Amino acid sequence: MTTTRRKFLTAGAVAGASTLAAPAVLGQAPIKWRLQTYAGAALGEHVVKPAVDSFNKIAQGQMEIELYYADQLVPTGELFQAMQRGTIDAVQSDDDSMASPTEVTVFGGYFPFASRYSLDVPALFHDWGLNEIWAEEYAKVGVKHISAGAWDPCNFATKDPINSLADLQGKRIFTFPTAGRFLSKFGVVPVTLPWEDIEVALQTGELDGVAWSGITEDYTVGWADVTNYFLTNNISGAWIGHFFANMDRWNELPEHLQELVRVCFDSSHYYRLHWYWAGEARLRVEGTKMKLTSIPDEEWAQVEAAAREFWDEIAAESETKARIVSIFKAYNETMDKAGRPYRYT
Structure with missing residues (x-):
């Protein structure tokens, strides 16, 4: 009796499911x-x-x-x-x-x-x-x-070494519009090209480098093959x-x-x-295609200070932008106060 009942209930459930599913798929x-x-x-x-x-x-x-x-x-x-x-x-x-x-x-x-x-x-x-x-x-x-x-951080991959802010002067860099607007404050010349043209532009000298990604993308898409140096400082963590x-x-x-x-x-x-x-970690340690360089922390602090001024410039453009900048400020202040592991100072 139990077996018969179980078979009946199972058959009914399957039939019901088929009836319900059919209009969404069949025909x-x-x-x-x-x-x-x-x-x-x-x-x-x-x-x-x-x-x-x-x-x-x-x-x-x-x-x-x-x-x-x-x-x-x-x-x-x-x-x-x-x-x-x-x-x-x-x-x-x-x-x-x-x-x-x-x-x-x-x-x-x-x-x-x-x-x-x-x-x-x-x-x-x-x-x-x-x-x-x-x-x-x-x-x-x-x-x-x-x-x-989130994607990767924004680091420079360049043909010539970057060891100071002065080394950025006049460098023709493929980057994002807003990042380019900011980096131009340090002498970078932002360049816009179709993505698939970047590798050739680096080979021909049309570009001096890219500030488009972290090291993972540099290796994945082939840019590590046509650049020589990777700057460990980044202008964004993600x-x-x-x-x-x-x-x-x-x-x-x-x-x-x-x-x-x-x-x-x-x-x-x-x-x-x-x-x-x-x-990002593995290729910094095990990668063989690009030499790592760094700008000293005390000098890079000038870039971080300029970023906060840049935020205020953007916030002044509209109420919505001001609202978003205020969230960024409050969030980062909270992370700073929280300390390790949220922020290392």
């Missing part, structure tokens, strides 16, 4: 999204492809994300516009690189000294209110801000990047697929936390 073409990342193929293998592959596997044919690397569909500087008008459905980038027309754009990528470590970024977004600000700003322009995460989607396409997704997008993209953020953290 419908899979939803397709085109996602373009700021990263080239070699870097994209780490910073986005595992998450997209995972999503496509778990979605079981209900939805598929097609992944495109830097500049494959549109130039990186046009990513925002293409997503806004629906030419592409989703983007992985920082605000700065994709020329976002929002109040938060200047804080994307490497906002000087806003973070010391990679964990500062998720802490700021999840626990200090930045998620809400980004969501509000992008909703105004028809874009869904899905999530933010790049701030995001996943975005066209708002209409996001709203068309059923709730369970929206949640799956979030979870898989969060897995991408997690992957980068340990991949970069491990790589």
Whole structure:
């Protein structure tokens, strides 16, 4: 009697599940999204492809994300516009690189000294209110801000050694817009080029170096092969990047697929936390392609002081920017007061 009852209940549950699941899968073409990342193929293998592959596997044919690397569909500087008008459905980038027309754009990528470590970024977004600000700003322009995460720090990789601030004078450096604006205060000449042209530009002498990444990316994408020195001082402990989607396409997704997008993209953020953290240390110690140089702490303190003045310049530009700068200030003051291991002074 017990066995019969168990079989009956099991059969009923399976039949019920099949009936409920069928309308969501059978007879419908899979939803397709085109996602373009700021990263080239070699870097994209780490910073986005595992998450997209995972999503496509778990979605079981209900939805598929097609992944495109830097500049494959549109130039990186046009990513925002293409997503806004629906030419592409989703983007992985920082605000700065994709020329976002929002109040938060200047804080994307490497906002000087806003973070010391990679964990500062998720802490700021999840626990200090930045998620809400980004969501509000992008909703105004028809874009869904899905999530933010940390990438690597911003160090210089150069052909000539950098041992003092004077060595930065006149150096033609590929970097992010806001980072370039800040570094120009120290004589750096910011250069903007398509990402895939950087290696050749370093070889031909069009560029003297890059301030785009940490040492992990330098090795991964080949820049360590065409530069000779790596400056251990950085202007930011972690790049701030995001996943975005066209708002209409996001709203068309059923709730369970929206949640799956979030979870898989969060897995991408997690992957980068340990991949970069491990790589930055291991390659400084075991890497053989670039010699490490450093600017003395007392001299580098001038750069940190200039960053705080730069924050105030940005805060004066708008109420929203002032609100974000105040969060950065309060957060970093708290970390300083907390001391080790949050901050080493």
